[in-house]
Amino acid sequence: MYRLIQRQNFVSSASSLLTDRTAILAVTVFLNVSGFTIINPVVPLLVGRYVPESQLALTVGVIVSVYAACAFLAAPVLGALSDRYGRRPVLLVSLFGSAIGYVVFGIGGALSVLFAGRIIDGLTAGNIGAIYASVADVTPPAERGRVYGMLGAAGGVGFMFGPVVGGLLGEISPTAPLFAAAVLALLNMLWVHVALGETLPAERRAPVLRWRQLNVLSQFSGVLSDRTLRIAFAASFLFYFAATMMQSNISVFMIEVLRFGPLGIGMALFVVGIMDILAQGVLTRRLLPRYGEYRLARAGLMINAAGFLLIGAIVLLPSVFLLILAIVVFTLGDGLFMPAMNGLVANAASDETQGRVQGAYQGQQAIARIFGPLLAAALALNLGTSAPYWAGALIVAAGTVMLTGLRQVGQPR
Numbered sequence: 474m475y476r477l478i479q480r481q482n483f484v485s486s487a488s489s490l491l492t493d494r495t496a497i498l499a500v501t502v503f504l505n506v507s508g509f510t511i512i513n514p515v516v517p518l519l520v521g522r523y524v525p526e527s528q529l530a531l532t533v534g535v536i537v538s539v540y541a542a543c544a545f546l547a548a549p550v551l552g553a554l555s556d557r558y559g560r561r562p563v564l565l566v567s568l569f570g571s572a573i574g575y576v577v578f579g580i581g582g583a584l585s586v587l588f589a590g591r592i593i594d595g596l597t598a599g600n601i602g603a604i605y606a607s608v609a610d611v612t613p614p615a616e617r618g619r620v621y622g623m624l625g626a627a628g629g630v631g632f633m634f635g636p637v638v639g640g641l642l643g644e645i646s647p648t649a650p651l652f653a654a655a656v657l658a659l660l661n662m663l664w665v666h667v668a669l670g671e672t673l674p675a676e677r678r679a680p681v682l683r684w685r686q687l688n689v690l691s692q693f694s695g696v697l698s699d700r701t702l703r704i705a706f707a708a709s710f711l712f713y714f715a716a717t718m719m720q721s722n723i724s725v726f727m728i729e730v731l732r733f734g735p736l737g738i739g740m741a742l743f744v745v746g747i748m749d750i751l752a753q754g755v756l757t758r759r760l761l762p763r764y765g766e767y768r769l770a771r772a773g774l775m776i777n778a779a780g781f782l783l784i785g786a787i788v789l790l791p792s793v794f795l796l797i798l799a800i801v802v803f804t805l806g807d808g809l810f811m812p813a814m815n816g817l818v819a820n821a822a823s824d825e826t827q828g829r830v831q832g833a834y835q836g837q838q839a840i841a842r843i844f845g846p847l848l849a850a851a852l853a854l855n856l857g858t859s860a861p862y863w864a865g866a867l868i869v870a871a872g873t874v875m876l877t878g879l880r881q882v883g884q885p886r
Contacts, residue, residue: 494611495620497668498604499627501564504661505600506631508571508654511639512578513742514735515647517724523584530725532584534850536591537721541842543595548839552602552832556679559671560607560828565662570597572658579651595839602835606828609819610672618761618769618816625812626754633746640739647735673828696833701821704878706837709814711872712774713838715781715865716807717845722853722861726784730791730858744800752808761813766820769813771876777806778869785862806869 517533524532555563574594578587604624612620642649697703727733727741760769780803787795822830852860 494607494669494672495623497664498607499624501600501604501661501665501669502624502627503631503634504657504664505568505604506628507635507638508575508631508657508661510632510635510742511642511650511654511657512575513636513724514640514738515643515650517728518643518647518735519578519581519651520584520587522581523587530722530853531850533725534721534846536588537717537846538843539588540591540595540598541717541839541846543592544598545836545839545843547596547598548602548835549829549832551597552606552828552830552835553679554828555603555606555673555832556826556828557681559673559678560603560610561665561669561671564600564603564607564665564669567597567600567603568658568662568665570594571600572655572662575651575655575658579648579655581648598835598839602828602831605815605819605834606831607669607672609822609827609831610677614820617819618766618812619758621812621815621819622753622757622761625752625757625808626750629746629749629751629753629808631746632749633743636739636742636746638739640734640736643735643739679828696826696830699821702818702830704875705814705817705821706834708770708774708872708876708878709818709834710837710841711868711875712777712810712814713841714845715777715868715872717842718849718861718865718868719781719784719803721842721846722849723784725853726787726858727796730788731793731796741796741800744797745804748801748804749808752805753812756805757809757812760809761816766813766816767876770810770817771873773806773808773810773813774869774873774876775806777803777810778866778873780804780806781862781866781869785859785866788857788859 516536517529520532520536521529551563551567571594574590574592574597576590577593578590580590581587605621608620608624609617638653639650642653697706724738727738731737733741757769764772780799783795783799783802787799818830818834819827848864849861852864
């Protein structure tokens with residue numbers, strides 16, 4: 474009898490999982506983040522096959538920027554398409570594009586092929602925007618920040634899982650993580666097809682899709698006419714600009730300063746995943762109801778700036794302990810800021826414009842990813858390895874000042 478009850482409870486739990494859209498989207502985020510982080514430990518090694526060591530940081534930065542440029546062009550368009558035709562088709566196409574891009578990058582053979590792989594992935598990079606819009610479709614405004622925190626925690630599990638697996642596979646073959654990432658993207662696509670129903674009903678979709686809505690610049694002009702969104706976008710742009718400086722450079726930084734290999738890089742990024750889970754899955758859920766999105770976002774920026782300073786200090790005092798401390802502080806700031814800002818942006822958009830706003834929000838992050846890696850590479854090349862992190866601290870501090878403008882548009886102190 475006990476075993477029968479256990480089995481019934483298991484079936485009931487599984488059924489609940491497949492009908493709970495938040496849980497389904499959390500699995501989607503986990504697989505998505507696992508896929509694109511599994512390649513992080515080996516990208517410098519693959520690029521290093523085709524360029525001299527002195528050009529490695531610059532070339533990796535350019536590859537990241539090219540991906541971001543393609544995502545900038547595509548994300549708002551995919552967001553508008555999701556407002557008209559639904560979130561699910563856009564998500565499926567995006568995941569399939571990621572799988573193709575990973576395979577092309579893994580095949581390699583020339584630097585141009587590596588660029589082609591990232592271009593393909595970038596032009597179909599609409600999965601995160603579609604996921605966030607799906608959350609807004611089915612979640613009351615007061616709950617969105619908390620749900621975004623839960624999805625961030627799911628991403629943290631992926632960030633914990635992906636780099637470690639990538640590091641282990643990278644010890645076998647530098648290309649193995651790329652093919653593993655492609656498999657994860659296809660599994661994610663299958664999961665979405667089987668488990669995720671459409672979150673945007675036909676009666677709430679945009680009635681028509683005009684050509685001007687597919688113009689990237691018109692997407693931004695429409696969104697930025699709202700003052701709350703304009704301030705939120707400006708502050709988050711500075712945050713993501715600095716964050717992408719770190720993300721594009723940190724693997725090269727660990728190789729050059731601490732002499733890490735793929736497994737060491739993977740283990741360091743494992744710490745990032747743990748902190749993401751704690752910050753977004755535990756702290757954010759408890760702090761949001763008490764302090765609100767605005768205060769949490771501002772605190773996250775200040776903590777994040779301190780993390781940048783600690784990373785820069787590693788050049789002066791090379792230490793694995795200092796690296797771990799820096800990662801903990803940096804990721805804590807990330808984990809507080811991102812779900813809080815996602816909630817602010819989602820609550821400022823209407824049902825009919827949610828996909829377009831989320832697409833534009835992902836698009837402005839893509840703009841940051843175009844120029845952030847280039848600035849990081851230029852600073853590291855000309856001013857030293859720690860320069861991107863000192864600059865990152867200043868940029869995030871500027872974002873903190875920018876965010877205070879939300880006080881004037883009805884946000885709590």
